[in-house]
Amino acid sequence: MGIWILNGFTVDADNEQTQRHICIEDGIIIQVINGGEAPDTAGHTVIDAAGKLVSPGFIDMHVHLREPGFEHKETIATGTLSAARGGFTTIACMPNTRPVIDTVDTVKLILDKAETEGAVRVLPYGCITKNELGRELTDFAALKEAGVIGYTDDGVGVQSAQMMKDAMNLAASLGMPIIAHCEDNTLVEGAPVTEGEFARKHGLKGIPNESEAIHVGRDVLLAEATGVHYHVCHVSTEQSVRLIRHAKQHGIKVTAEVCPHHLVLSDEDIPDLDANWKMNPPLRTPRDVQAVIEGLEDGTIDIIVTDHAPHAEEEKAKGMMLAPFGILGFETAFPLLYTKFVLTGQWTLGFLVDRLTAKPAEVFSLPWGKLEVGSPADITIVDLASEQEIKKSEIVSKSKNTPFIGWKLQGWPVVTIASGKVVWS
Numbered sequence: 001m002g003i004w005i006l007n008g009f010t011v012d013a014d015n016e017q018t019q020r021h022i023c024i025e026d027g028i029i030i031q032v033i034n035g036g037e038a039p040d041t042a043g044h045t046v047i048d049a050a051g052k053l054v055s056p057g058f059i060d061m062h063v064h065l066r067e068p069g070f071e072h073k074e075t076i077a078t079g080t081l082s083a084a085r086g087g088f089t090t091i092a093c094m095p096n097t098r099p100v101i102d103t104v105d106t107v108k109l110i111l112d113k114a115e116t117e118g119a120v121r122v123l124p125y126g127c128i129t130k131n132e133l134g135r136e137l138t139d140f141a142a143l144k145e146a147g148v149i150g151y152t153d154d155g156v157g158v159q160s161a162q163m164m165k166d167a168m169n170l171a172a173s174l175g176m177p178i179i180a181h182c183e184d185n186t187l188v189e190g191a192p193v194t195e196g197e198f199a200r201k202h203g204l205k206g207i208p209n210e211s212e213a214i215h216v217g218r219d220v221l222l223a224e225a226t227g228v229h230y231h232v233c234h235v236s237t238e239q240s241v242r243l244i245r246h247a248k249q250h251g252i253k254v255t256a257e258v259c260p261h262h263l264v265l266s267d268e269d270i271p272d273l274d275a276n277w278k279m280n281p282p283l284r285t286p287r288d289v290q291a292v293i294e295g296l297e298d299g300t301i302d303i304i305v306t307d308h309a310p311h312a313e314e315e316k317a318k319g320m321m322l323a324p325f326g327i328l329g330f331e332t333a334f335p336l337l338y339t340k341f342v343l344t345g346q347w348t349l350g351f352l353v354d355r356l357t358a359k360p361a362e363v364f365s366l367p368w369g370k371l372e373v374g375s376p377a378d379i380t381i382v383d384l385a386s387e388q389e390i391k392k393s394e395i396v397s398k399s400k401n402t403p404f405i406g407w408k409l410q411g412w413p414v415v416t417i418a419s420g421k422v423v424w425s
């Protein structure tokens, strides 16, 4: 017995919208009918998607699931369910767990747990350096063999240029990407927010834009020298956008991602010293926000990721200086971007959906992100008309650290199907 999803509409990157009936069985899309009368659905479960968007399940290439080691913040079970609520069916998890994902055993542990306890598909990254200490490369070949999809020390920047170059050479020889958290530690020194209005007003030390952009500049040159696929994490500054644009113009194999919060918030929106507004990279100035939006719009930045970074309430209660960096991402991403960019007419729906589905699949050569006969049945149904307020009590993630509580947003995922199973409705 399969599932028929009737009368919904799909959208492509050019914003072409088509009414469709879609049948899935055994985890695969087995039939797609364009328009017209509903087919005979006898013997199947029926989901009425009339008036709703039927999208390939969203893909999030940058998330933190916290297991193993930080299960008080999130687990693979709670994190993947939070992803499902947000409409994500494939998520790529960062290795800054405890232990970090730098051995074959830890990769296996993640994959096993995801298989048995996860609501959606989990793709692990492995560390670039052992323990993310920047001193010694991990065993890239063994990690690849175990199932990682790329290498990153997310959470910290790789400080040594030579170490990064060695990593790129090795990754290139294996046909694997390097995913970089760009941050020069010598320029940061314990600052909690960006250099800008907010830091000045509160007398706080600021994180300068160069701390990110210096690594981007260094790394695109190293990527050119080594030929690796180099992917920049959570781009937040005008300078980084400029450097990536220049690198792409010169044929360097660089791709990049941006987070919803860096597209909709600047440091001037931070209301007070509440650490739910603290993340790395920090909210930047309005000028940077404008630059990352333009970067996404012109293709300099390829994809949208959430950087879902759960932290417990007591950790965030330590205040702006002492609390850890990071905010939740999964459950607010689509409604936030739909409300702020599509409803306002700045982006088409097709553009937004593409940057969350087909584009990430293309950038990382993944087989998901499309609704075609024979494709895995990863499908997200979105009620574009529904408006809801973000309430702390409704957050599925184990943590509640988001600055968006109380925001009224439109465009909520209502059914998420992963590998043919309804994982959220």
Ligand SMILES: NC(=O)N[C@@H](CC(=O)O)C(=O)O
Residues within 6 Å of the ligand: 064, 096, 154, 155, 156, 181, 278, 279, 280, 281, 307, 309, 310, 324, 325, 326, 327
């Ligand atoms: N983004 C964050 O603010 N925090 C991330 C680390 C990271 O993505 O660099 C985390 O692990 O909490």
Ligand SMILES: [Zn+2]
Residues within 6 Å of the ligand: 154, 155, 156, 181, 233, 234, 280, 281
């Ligand atoms: Zn990072």
Ligand SMILES: [Zn+2]
Residues within 6 Å of the ligand: 062, 063, 064, 094, 154, 155, 307, 309
């Ligand atoms: Zn991250």
